[in-house]
Every structure is written in structure tokens, then in C-alpha cells.
Amino acid sequence: MTERTIIDATESNFQREVIEESHERPVVVDLWAPWCGPCRVLGPMLERLAEEHAGRFLLAKVNVDENPALARVFQVRGIPAVHAVRGGKVVDSFTGALPEIQVRAWLASILPGPEVDLLDRAAALEKEGKREEAKESLERVLEIQPRNGDAHFRLARILAAEGKVDEAERHLDLILPDDASRLEKEISALRLKLSGDGLEEAERRARENPDDLEAKLALGKALAAEEQYDRALEVFLDVLRASPRVGPGEKAREAMVEVFGAIGARSELADRYRSLMAAELYK
Numbered sequence: 001m002t003e004r005t006i007i008d009a010t011e012s013n014f015q016r017e018v019i020e021e022s023h024e025r026p027v028v029v030d031l032w033a034p035w036c037g038p039c040r041v042l043g044p045m046l047e048r049l050a051e052e053h054a055g056r057f058l059l060a061k062v063n064v065d066e067n068p069a070l071a072r073v074f075q076v077r078g079i080p081a082v083h084a085v086r087g088g089k090v091v092d093s094f095t096g097a098l099p100e101i102q103v104r105a106w107l108a109s110i111l112p113g114p115e116v117d118l119l120d121r122a123a124a125l126e127k128e129g130k131r132e133e134a135k136e137s138l139e140r141v142l143e144i145q146p147r148n149g150d151a152h153f154r155l156a157r158i159l160a161a162e163g164k165v166d167e168a169e170r171h172l173d174l175i176l177p178d179d180a181s182r183l184e185k186e187i188s189a190l191r192l193k194l195s196g197d198g199l200e201e202a203e204r205r206a207r208e209n210p211d212d213l214e215a216k217l218a219l220g221k222a223l224a225a226e227e228q229y230d231r232a233l234e235v236f237l238d239v240l241r242a243s244p245r246v247g248p249g250e251k252a253r254e255a256m257v258e259v260f261g262a263i264g265a266r267s268e269l270a271d272r273y274r275s276l277m278a279a280e281l282y283k
Helices: 014-024 037-053 068-073 100-110 115-128 131-144 149-161 163-175 177-184 184-195 199-207 214-225 227-244 245-265 268-279
Strands: 006-009 027-032 058-063 081-086 090-093
Touching: 006 027, 014 027, 014 058, 014 081, 014 115, 027 037, 027 177, 068 149, 081 100, 090 177, 100 177, 131 149, 149 177, 149 184, 149 245, 177 184, 177 245, 184 227, 184 245, 199 214, 214 227, 214 245, 227 245, 227 268, 245 268
Parallel strands: 006 058, 027 058
Antiparallel strands: 027 081, 081 090
């Protein structure tokens, strides 16, 4: 389906056509009026540029005479007034009929760069099982943006699937704090997968060595890698009880915190085991 390029936005459809759409692509809101001379210069230029960009952004035209509430929302002091909306928020604006070269430069500053298309392509290739091609696209993203958190995480995920644990860990370590916070659950789950051995082998070792805390730790990590988080937390808690605050117990505490990140720090399961962990650490 061809992306729409130009719409008339009104007070009744603004939430759907502008705010919700801005989570998918940038929306350029052009506030204008029929009696405004500069609007008759800028409006057709914006429409031509919208068609030229073929859906990379949506141009939403707002007649301020017919939609005074929207004019108040944007605190219009003069028209034409143009606002770029991304993720439901205004990210940049200008007022007046700028020359085309300046309007083009402004559009370039608010439109997604080539890394967005490369990330989309990598996601499609990974879904199709074309890992090498997906990795190539992600590596190209990192040539453009060396600290792109999404690219590092997706590369780590592919490398983990290939059994390249050290390389995967290296990419996870390169994710900056803001991206790490946004991707906390995904990163924690992947780190648990990277740290776990095969579940069958871990269960055998723990069964044959019931007093071996390292074997229990390995079992907990293997369970977490298989997303059996409740069983993993119970195993880690047993290790913590046997060796609080030192050695295997400290490793168990760290592993429990990693699981909390994977399941959601405020989930019911995390809350329950956080309380049990605290009780062991501070009794």
C-alpha cells in the first residue's frame, strides 16, 4: 500500500492522523489560513516536497480558521507555522515562508537517516534466517553510528544464536546507558542465555553433585537461559542461603538481579524474590 503523503488535519482527527502516525514516521504540521499570503507560497512548496519524499514524512495541513483549538495547542503567534512531530512530540519548528533550500535542510534534519532503513532491512533478514546478510546491514549501521544501541543488541543476538558468546558480550558491553535502560529486559534475557550451559547437562551435574554450589549456579543459569525464571530464582536463592554475600552466594545475587531485569523489575515474581533475597542478605 502506498504511504499517504498529504492530509488535512482537524481537531477531530488530530490524535489519530498526527499523534499516532508520528510514532511510525515524522509528521510535518503546516498551520495556515486561506487569507495568508506567505502561506500560499510555503504551502505548495511543502506539498511538492512531501510528494517528492514519497511518504518518508506525512504533511498534515491545519487550517487555523477552522481549527482554532489546534492553533492554541501549538501556541500560534504567526503563520505559516510549521512543526515536526515525532513520537507524539514536537521536535522542531519554524515560522514564515522560508526559501526552499532552507526548508529542504530543515526536512533533512528531522527525517530518519539511512540507519533506520538498514535496521529495518536487518530485522527482515534476521526473520528470514539470513543471518550473514542481517549482520552486514547492522555493521553498516555501526559505520554510520558506532554506538547505535539497537544495532549492537541485534548483532549480539545473532552472534549468540551462532554460539559466538565473547563477540556477543562485546557488543552488549558497547551499548550506552540510555539505550541499555531502554533495552533492559531484552539485554538481561540475552545475557542470561549467554551465561547458561545446556539444561540437560546442568541438571545432570546438579543431580550428581547436590552439595556443589557452582553446579547449582550453572543449573540456575541454564534454567534462566530457557526462560524458566521461577525455577531459576529458586535455585539461585538456595545458593544464596548456603553462601550469603560471598563466593557463589554473591554470584547468585548478581544472577537474580539479572533475572529481575529480564522479567521486569516491578513484576510480581521479581518483587517476591527480591524480598526473599533481601531477607537472606540482611538477616
